[in-house]
Amino acid sequence: MGKIVISTNSSLDGVVQDPTGDEGFRLGGWFTRAEPADLQAWTELATAETRDTAALLLGRRSDEWFAERWTARSGAWADSMNGLPKYVVSSTLHQPRWTNATVLRGDAVTEVTRLRDELDGDIVVFASYQLGQTLLEHDLVDELRLVVFPVVLGAGRRLFAETSRAKPMRLVGTRALGDNLNLVTYRPDRHGNA
Numbered sequence: 619m620g621k622i623v624i625s626t627n628s629s630l631d632g633v634v635q636d637p638t639g640d641e642g643f644r645l646g647g648w649f650t651r652a653e654p655a656d657l658q659a660w661t662e663l664a665t666a667e668t669r670d671t672a673a674l675l676l677g678r679r680s681d682e683w684f685a686e687r688w689t690a691r692s693g694a695w696a697d698s699m700n701g702l703p704k705y706v707v708s709s710t711l712h713q714p715r716w717t718n719a720t721v722l723r724g725d726a727v728t729e730v731t732r733l734r735d736e737l738d739g740d741i742v743v744f745a746s747y748q749l750g751q752t753l754l755e756h757d758l759v760d761e762l763r764l765v766v767f768p769v770v771l772g773a774g775r776r777l778f779a780e781t782s783r784a785k786p787m788r789l790v791g792t793r794a795l796g797d798n799l800n801l802v803t804y805r806p807d808r809h810g811n812a
Contacts, residue, residue, distance in 0.1 A: 620737035622675070622730065624750045625667060625763040626777060627660075633774035634747045637767075640683075645771045652767060656796030660765060663795060665695040667763075671702060672739025675730065676716075677746035678708035684744070685715035705733055705741075707749055727756045734758065751779045762787065762804040765795065 627637050627649055639647025652660070676684065681704070688699050704719035707726045714721055722729035730753060734741060743750055753759050754777075764777075791803035 620672060620734045620739055620741045621760040622734055622743065622753060622758050623740045623761045623763060624743045624753070624759055624777070626743075626745060626747070626750070627765045627767060628777060629767055629769050629771045629774070631770045631772065632776040632778055633771045634745075634777045635775040643774060645774055648767055648769045648771065651769075653796060653798060656799045659796040660799060661695070663765070663801060665698070667742070668695060668698045668702070670740060671742045672737055673703040673705060673733075673741050674699075675733070675741050675743045675746070675749070676704060676706050676719075677749040678706060678711045680744065680746040680749075681706040681708075681711070681714050681716050681719060685717075689715075689717060707746075726752050727758065730758055747775060747777050750777055754778070754785060755781050757785075757806065757808075759806060761790075764802050764804075766800045766802060768798045 626634055628634050629648055633645075635641070636643035636646030637649035639650060684699075688696060691700070700717050702718065704714065704716055705722050706714045706719050707722045707729060709723060711721050722733065726749065743753065750759070786807040787804040788807045789802065790805050791801070793801040795801055
């Protein structure tokens with residue numbers, strides 16, 4: 619059985635929107651303003667995480683974004699990213715843009731549940747915050763890995779949206795990345811004891 623892992627970058631106040639400034643969000647680009655040593659530590663983490671990933675799970679817009687930026691890249695990290703099996707949750711997409719991708723067209727909850735039952739290992743969700751919100755709401759997330767950037771944006775889309783009930787989590791790890799970033803890892807507390 620697979621493990622659904624949301625792995626994303628976040629501002630200090632939880633904003634995940636437009637980290638690279640490509641989407642036109644007025645506060646976008648916060649990721650790219652990090653210190654070079656911090657970004658090097660982040661790259662090392664992301665490269666290692668990719669090696670330990672069984673598959674990627676993405677929304678339609680994330681499939682497009684990653685395909686545009688990663689398909690032509692080469693090197694160990696790019697080869698790993700491009701070679702991974704990818705599953706794109708979309709009711710409108712007919713042909714995925716990124717390599718080795720399969721479209722999951724049915725109900726997202728049903729399709730992701732089936733995928734988690736069929737695959738072994740980490741099924742990692744990158745950058746797909748709308749999909750992430752759905753998975754969190756339906757208790758399909760097994761782990762959250764947040765790289766927190768030291769900036770408060772005060773506006774923008776957040777990974778955590780309104781839910782039907784509280785979603786208790788347990789902190790299972792923290793790690794400094796460079797001088798200014800932190801990786802925090804949480805797992806759902808299915809018993810509500812957090």
